[in-house]
Amino acid sequence: MKKSTFLWVFMCCMVGTLFAQTPAELSEIQAAKADQQMSVNLQELMTRLDNVGDTSMPLTNFFTANELQVLRSYSRPQSANRLADIIPTAGATESFSPVVGDFIYDPSDGVNGGPGGDCSTTSSGDLGDYPNCDCITVTTFNAPPGEEISVTFNSFRVFGAFDWFAIFDGSGPVTATNGSGSATNPTSGDPELWNSSVDGDELVDMINAGMTTFTSTSGSLTFASRFSGVVNTCGWEAEVVPAGGGGGGGITTPTVFGYEAVSEMYGSFDPVAPEVFTAISMGAADGTSLELTGDVDPNNPTTAYVSTTTPNFYSMDIETGVYTLIGPQALTFIGTSFDPTSGILYGYASDANLYTIDLATGAGTLVGPTGNTGLADLAITGDGDAYGHDLAADQIVSIDLTTGTATPIGPTGFNANFAQGMTWDPNSDTVFLASFNAANFLAEWRSVDLTTGATTIVGNINDPNVSEVTWAGIPFVPPxxxxxxxxxxxxxxxxxxxxxxxxxxxxxxxxxxxxxxxxxxxxxxxxxxxxxxxxxxxxxxxxxxxxxxxxxxxxxxxxxxxxxxxxxxxxxxxxxxxxxxxxxxxxxxxxxxxxxxxxxVAANDLCDDAIEIACGDVVAGSTNFATIDTAAGSCAGQDITAAGVWYTYTESIPGFIQDINLSTCDDADYDTKISVYSGDCGTLTCVAANDDGNGCSGFTSSVDFQSDGVSTYYILVHGFGTATGNFNLTMTCSPVPPPNDMIANSIDVDEIGFPYTDPAVNMPGATTEAGTPADCDNAGVQGVWYNFVPEMGGEATATVTSPAGYTSVTFYTADTEDSVETDLTLVDYFDNQCVPGADASILVTAGQVYYVYVANTMGVTDIVIDGDFYLGTGDTEIAGFNYYPNPATDQLNLSSGTGTIESAIIYNILGQEVVSREIGSNNAQLDVANLSVGTYILKVVVDGELGIYKIVKQ
Structure with a gap:
């Protein structure tokens, strides 16, 4: 048998000698107080404790609740883990904000008071005794906001004849007279929790009243004391302990459930902060016999199974504490634990054998001998590995569940005695001991290192009360x-x-x-x-x-x-x-x-948020974070089935016509599509689309269309099927040259008539010339050509109506109307100087071939060529002939009154016949729907007379 270790610190409350300064004072002291004998004798308790030896039986088999509290109170100061000492100033009114673990002492005058003191007598001369200051001290202790403060007294004694001590629940002012105490001295507006003049002036009085711990309800406690100038004694030591908390009411966080034998209550506590034990039900399962062991069923985590000393076997609802008797057991089980892997309940019995237990009857089936007579409890982990707490040797053992054999692992590192609990926490995969440490008379919650046997204290269970948890179980709490x-x-x-x-x-x-x-x-x-x-x-x-x-x-x-x-x-x-x-x-x-x-979402996910793109741009984009734009509609056979992003293009030079190519060809990591629309978002019109471009790898795309230089185009880059990914979109623009860009296609103006207007000429699309005329070098200049042969002498003018960029107008002479650039000669005239300008003029000679070269590099413009009457009269009109509408869109109506329209021919500006019809009546309709927008010449013959008119197709 190992020797039970206990700190032999005790106070013998014997009749002491009172020292007074005068016979009158001594007489008053002796009359007012006879020293009290403690209702329990500490020396006798210590002897009984030492005689108990090693046992797994509960404390209450050997001591009463009062006896346990005395043992606990006198052992606590020796085993406490102090954080800070709070020593008020004698005669002062002060406030402190202590934390759990702080110790509070009687006031000091700088010489006497504070820690220490002799509680067995009065006026011992110990400097730890409170001072003879003839003063009143008021000290308030405040908890953090929203919390309460709780203190437990480890020692306490004041000299009741003259001195007093009171505790109030609050921080209000205290009223007191500097004289002997009574029920009305001191007083406060806050509730009074203790008054030494009424309730007692020694620790044993607090113990007998069950009030060694005082807890605020207001967030503060106030100590008020009076020390006379006559006699002193030890004062007090109180520890700040956790206040409030608790479990129960549904298992929503990891919670330890178990039986506390000293108070005979079933309850719960937090495995991280075990200091607060919350009662769920009072009394043991049998009502009279104690619960030695139990565990929570892993397959039914609201149910535990308990074995008592009777011995009987019970199931219980862990949330309500309601027991259901299953039946008597033939064996007394010291420790039980479920195997989480199989759901089997194992038990270690008083005969030192390992059994399986039938949950329906409580009957045990032998597994085998453990070879260890000192086990206090079992725990089986989620891996199916079993362990035991060897109380006699203070060590952890492993247990073979197939044979029962126990094998030592290593020492626990503390002196355990009496009933012990042991369990595996499935929430943290940790084995814990609900231990009773005989060295400091504390119920402790300890974690176990299963490789060494060493234990680490987490906290004291149900602190500061004397407690002993005989079994503990932790249900798995789903996250x-x-x-x-x-x-x-x-x-x-x-x-x-x-x-x-x-x-x-x-x-x-x-x-x-x-x-x-x-x-x-x-x-x-x-x-x-x-x-x-x-x-x-x-x-x-x-x-x-x-x-x-x-x-x-x-x-x-x-x-x-x-x-x-x-x-x-x-x-x-x-x-x-x-x-x-x-x-x-x-x-x-x-x-x-x-x-x-x-x-x-992609910044250009919506049509309304389309990003501008310009000729020559290469823009990086992604459809990974875009949505499907089905509202845009199918275009050129390409349906919209995948997410896409939008770009927009509007020609910066109004009216400038270009051939556009948009491409992801070989430059995307997914199967792309490109659709091009004109119009407005919400009312888009398909222009062109492509899925897989010719010669493009990876199912990438390339689409071509011609811009009209006016419209805003919307470009949707999307994907085949549901494909999305990253791409580079390249925009390539090729300007469309005007029809008369080359001299070979020069517009023969005199075939059309004067004044002649060439509307909206796509001048930025013009190209450079193949040669240079004499006397005027136009190498590198981009322009268009016109030619005419005047019938009579006069003046000719040419004008660019909207000059932009480099602008010039130049007249040349030539031998024929099929000349090339090098055949031309600059007309030598003051207003035709081969210099930049928006207009030029010359004097013309009948029958001479003239060419006009016009440049306007940065803008679309009308070009007007005109001359005086020597160049003709413009339209040649026939009396009574009418045509309408002009401009025309689809149809041009002709009417000659009573005359007969023999024929009608329409020419383009190049002099090419585009519409020709023999009529033979006074009314006719010409279909012009298929003509391109622009200016045309209408020639009609009515009763043999020729009429020439300028018409416009819009």
Whole structure:
């Protein structure tokens, strides 16, 4: 038998000698007080404690509650872990804000008071005795905001004849007279918790009243004391201990359930902060016999099974503490534990053998001898490994569940005695001891190192009361986010890890275990990606997103990166979305690492937000974070089935016509499409589209169209099927040269008539010349050509109506109307000087061939060529002939009154016949719908007379 170690510190309350300064004072003292004998004798308690030896039986088999409190109170100061000492100033009114672990002492005058003192007598001369200051001291102790303060007295004595001590629940002012105490001295507006003049002036009085611990309800406690100038004694020592807390009321966080034998109550405490033990029910299962052991059923975590000293076997509801008798047991079980892997309840009996226990009857079936007679309890881990607490040797042992054999691992590091609890916490995968430390008379909650046997104290159970937990069990508490309603909120960039083996099936896509997370947007639409692809997920997973708990499925994915999952969807910016992390199969579960990434919707996701693009641009883009634009409609056979982004193009030179190529050819990482529209967003008109461009690899695209120089074009880059990805969009523009860009296509103006206007000439598209005329070098100049032969002498002019960039107008002479540049000679005239300018004029000679070269590099413009009457009269009109409308769109109506229209011919500005018709009546309609926009010449013959008219097609 090992020797029980206990700190032999005790105070003998014997009749003491009172020292007074005068006979009158001595007489008053002796008359007012006879020293009290403690109702329990500490020396006798110490002897009995030492005689108990090693036992796994509860403390209450050997001591009464009062005796236990005395033992506890006198041992506590020696084993306390002090944080700070608070020593008030004698005669002062002060406030302090202590924390748990601080110690509060009687006031000091700088010589006497504070720690120490002799509580067995008066006027001992010990400097720790409070001072003879003839003063009143008021000290308030404040808890942090919203909390309470609780103090436990380890020692206490004042000299009741003259001195007094009171405790008030609050921080209000105290009124007192500097004289002997009474029920009304001191007083306060706050509730009085203790008054030494009424309730007693020694620790034993507090013990007998069950009030060694005082807890505020107002956030503050106030100590008020009066010390005379006559006699002193030890004063007090009080420790600040945890206040409030508790468990019960539904298992939502990891909680230890067990039986506390000293108070004969079943209850619970926090495995992280065990100081507060919350009663759930009072009394043992049998009412008279004690509960030696018990454990929570891992397959039914609201039920525990308990064995008593009777011995009887019970089941119980751990949340209510209601017991149900199953039946008597033939064996007395000291320790029991469930194997979480099999659901079998094992028990260590008083015969030192290991048994399995039938839950239906309580009957034990022998497994085998442990070879150890000192075990106090068992614990079996989630791996099915069993361990025991060897009380006699203060060590941890491993136990073979197939044979019962116990094998030592190592010492626990403390002196355990009496009943002990032991359990495995499935929430933290830790074995704990609900131990009773005989060295300091404390019930302690200790974690166990299963490789060495060493234990680490977490905290004192039910501190500061004398407690002894004979069995403890911790049910598995599914994580808060086992259910959608408890989903863990995530932010962009967060990574959450876990293991779905710790979860149950509460919905989701299938019946596999699911962990729930949520995300609420910042107010703006964005693309959300939940991913299990970072390597931290090691099982065949599935992700499913819902728009609310129990709501509609938004998206789901099984395999995105191997057997792991990833989902992306568009958040509306306000909805809270819920994602279930689960498995492909109903039994698929394992470790996971869930990453949340957020990306704003592409800036040019909508047509209205199209990004401008210009000729020569190469723009990088992506459709990964864009939406599908089905409202734009199919274009040139290309349907819109994938997300796309928008670009827009408007010619910077109004009216400048160009051939446009838009391409992702060989420059995208997905199967692209390009669709081009004109019009306005919402009323788009298809212009051109392409899926797979000729010669383009990777199913990339290239589309061509001709701009009209006026319209705004909208370009949608999208994908085939549902494809999305990254691309570079290249825009290449090729200016469209005017019809008369080359001298060979010079417009023969005199075939049309004067004044002649060439409307909206696409001048920026003009090219340079093949040669240079004599006397005027136009090398590098981009221009267009006109020619005429005057019938008579006169003056000719040419004008650019909208000059832009480099502008020039130059007249040349030539021998024929089919000349080339090098055949030409500059007309030598003051207003035709081969210099930049928007107009020029010359004098003409009848029959001479003239060419006009016009440049206007940066703008579309009308070009007007005119002359005086020597060059003709313009339209040649026939009396009574009319044509309308002019301009015409689809049809030109002709009417000659009573005359007969014999024929009608329309020429373009190059003199080419584009419409010709023999008529033979006084009315006719000419179809001009297929003519290009521009100016034309109409020649009609009415009754043999020729008429020439200028018409405009719009």
């Amino acid at each position: 808060m986010n086992d259910d959608c309603s408890g989903a863990v909120a995530m932010d962009c960039g967060d990574v959450e890890t876990g293991d779905t083996n710790d979860f149950s099936d509460t919905g989701g896509f299938n019946a596999s275990p699911d962990a729930w997370y949520s995300y609420t947007g910042s107010g703006d639409p964005e693309f959300i990606t939940f991913s299990l692809c970072d390597g931290g997920t090691t099982y065949d997973s599935r992700l499913t997103v819902f728009d609310s708990c129990g709501g509609a499925q938004v998206v789901s994915n099984d395999d995105s990166c191997g057997l792991q999952s990833e989902v992306s969807f568009l958040s509306d910016g306000t909805t809270t979305y819920y994602v279930a992390v689960e498995g492909f199969g109903t039994t698929s579960a394992g470790p996971y690492s869930l990453e949340l990434s957020c990306n704003p």
